[in-house]
Amino acid sequence: MKKLKQAMMTMMVITMSVTMLAACTSNKTVSEQPVNSSGTATSVNEENKKEISISMFDRGKVPTEEGTYENNRWTKWINEKSPVHVKWVPIARNQAQPKLNALIAAGEAPDLIWEYDRNYISQLANQGAIQPIGDYIDKYSTTYKTYLEKHPELQPYLNFNGKIYAVSFARETLANHGMWIRQDWLDKLGLKAPTNVEEFIDVARKFKEGDPDGNGQADTVPIALSVSSNSIDQAFFFTSENQWYVEDGKLQFGRTLDRYVDTLTFQKQLFDEGLIDKEYITDTNFQRSGQLLTTGKAGIYLANWDIEELNNNLIKNDPTAKLVPLESLSSKYGKNGLYQEAPPSVFTAFNSKMNEEQIKSAIQFIDWMLQDGWEPLRYGEENAHFNMVEGVRQKIDPDKFKIEVAYAAEYAIMLDNVLRPETFLAMAAKDEQSQNYAKEKGKSLELVMKNKYRRDIPFNPDFPELTQLIATFNPIAQQIEAKVVTGGNSMTPAQGLNELQKEWKRLGGDNVERLAQAWYDANKDNLN
The missing domain is CATH 3.40.190.10 (Periplasmic binding protein-like II)
Structure with a gap:
């Protein structure tokens, strides 16, 4: 989104x-x-x-x-x-x-x-x-x-x-995207965690209507979004917008697939029913979405698999809140993993x-x-930010680490490390909040990696004609999709998909598809 x-x-x-x-x-x-x-x-x-x-x-x-x-x-x-x-x-x-x-x-x-x-x-x-x-x-x-x-x-x-x-x-x-839900809200309303797209929408509706925060006001925004949210919902329908898929031996661009209409329909339904924040379009830094979550106004967060800082802020505002990770949802196309990196x-x-x-x-x-x-x-520094405990770096003070170390990872243009869920508890600080989140973080990583993410080719073809087409097509596509999702009856998802396909062809999509297919045919033996 x-x-x-x-x-x-x-x-x-x-x-x-x-x-x-x-x-x-x-x-x-x-x-x-x-x-x-x-x-x-x-x-x-x-x-x-x-x-x-x-x-x-x-x-x-x-x-x-x-x-x-x-x-x-x-x-x-x-x-x-x-x-x-x-x-x-x-x-x-x-x-x-x-x-x-x-x-x-x-x-x-x-x-x-x-x-x-x-x-x-x-x-x-x-x-x-x-x-x-x-x-x-x-x-x-x-x-x-x-x-x-x-x-x-x-x-x-x-x-x-x-x-x-x-x-x-x-x-x-390889984990990247993740989904989180308020378990305490599910418990309060007698709901189970959703496992498919239909159940997801139903839970979101009940979060909106059931006053799960108990303040007696209809102010719940069920779903908060982050930068990852567009790829999360597209994963449900196998239509990632800038990814190529191999369909019957032919390369096809995700944003022009016929089933992309289901992605548009899903997004439009969430918007029309008020299951996402109406102001999310202008929330370019996702600060408002984060605030909706941490102030207890949102119960589902489409984000990354690790959201420790947001979780900590939520707990500070509401010590009874309990965020837990969700497994990827199935749709009529089956179950795709949430986005995983190459x-x-x-x-x-x-x-x-x-x-x-x-x-x-x-x-x-x-x-x-x-x-x-x-x-x-x-x-960070041993004895200042962590202690070595049985070969594992155990964080000493989460607040000190957040101030003095968290930003430093940006400088590490090389790493030689593997994250293992079984080490998260040992690495976390010993306070109850850190330990509780470490458990959920481990579950989150396991759930994200449980289902394989569909990636038909390891990386997209790269040639000048494709680069130019994507650069021109993307902003046009975004405008079409914005009209579909937020424009009421002005454009249906089916009409939106038709416009996307027309613009793709107008800008040279047929030629790019031929070049992409030639690239795939020449390289497919080395792309496995």
């Missing part, structure tokens, strides 16, 4: 020139004396350290007392400990690609650019904004080169046009203007991050 919000905000798709690049890829050294997390000078001599710049997502998570994304205890720690001096370039998460495109066009792009979206990295490779790095990894890497040998599943994702253009690491878990995590690419010496420095940093850097950024 995120697509609908974006449509109402008049999205502009930016196609940027990349003839100018990376003014900030200078080969300068840093002479300033670093400081450690306590603010005292260190004895490390940085005079010969090269500087590299790295993009990062600004999620607004750095507490004021910690500083900024560019300057805080962890940026100082990185520059003290790593073989290079890093200049971090924060990019607002919800504007990442347009902002990076603008920096590239202006010649101000950082040396290392990272994104979760493989298609975006492919676009940069096709534009010449980034460069192949396979030979440099072989020449200069030790730790990462060995890591790749242990994780051959990553290799196909790093290759673009037959060359390695990015580095990545295996995800801690094996690679973030893709880190190298600006095409970097010279060999700069690339060498960047690879040294990647090796250091993978070997020594990621653990403190993920878990």
Whole structure:
């Protein structure tokens, strides 16, 4: 449903020139004396350290007392400990690609650019904004080169046009999206957790009508949404909007499938019946949705599999509240898993203007991050943020961790870690609230991974005609879908699907489908 919000905000798709690049890829050294997390000078001599710049997502998570994304205890720690001096370039998460495109066009792009979206990295490779790095990894890497040998599943994702253009690491878990429900509301109204789409709508109706918070007012909004919500409801009908499906041996785009009408019908029903917040379209940062949940006005949350901070805020407002995870719902098409990621995590690419010496420095940093850097950024400092208990890092103070460490994971462009549900209890702080959430977090991860998510091909085809079509088609599609869902009787779901299919064809969809099919036929033996 995120697509609908974006449509109402008049999205502009930016196609940027990349003839100018990376003014900030200078080969300068840093002479300033670093400081450690306590603010005292260190004895490390940085005079010969090269500087590299790295993009990062600004999620607004750095507490004021910690500083900024560019300057805080962890940026100082990185520059003290790593073989290079890093200049971090924060990019607002919800504007990442347009902002990076603008920096590239202006010649101000950082040396290392990272994104979760493989298609975006492919676009940069096709534009010449980034460069192949396979030979440099072989020449200069030790730790990462060995890591790749242990994780051959990553290799196909790093290759673009037959060359390695990015580095990545295996995800801690493939789980991403999740659903949560107020168990105390279910108990109060004598309801069972829904298992299919019809039961889900029925429970939402009863949450709306049954005054589960007991305040005597008709102010319950049954379902709150997060950034993940659009892919969650599309999973029920096997119609993820930017995913290709293999139907009878033919590649078809999810947003143009005939069954996409069921996705539109589901979304429209939720909106028309008031089962979701009427203002969600303008809630572009999902702050209102989060408040609906944490203030006890919403009973179902379509989100990520781990929502610890929101859960904690809810418990502070209502100590009797109990959020529990939901398994994916079945529909007339069967049961699809909630969205699960492909094996690679973030893709880190190298600006095409970097010279060999700069690339060498960047690879040294990647090796250091993978070997020594990621653990403190993920878990904090031993005896300050965690204690080792029987080989498991046990969090000491959740509030202290939230302030001093939680934001630091954004700097870990390399990880070597696997999340295991059985360790969550041992890792959590020993207070009752932390222990209770750890149990539900473990259940959430298990439920998300219980049902396989349908992914017919590991990654989408990537060629210029497709990139251009999607860039043009998406904002038009969002406008059509917004009209279907929020426009009352102005456009039915069937009419909306017809408009989507017409626009797809008008913009060259038939030709793109032929090219995509040729790509699939040529590569399908290597896509399993």
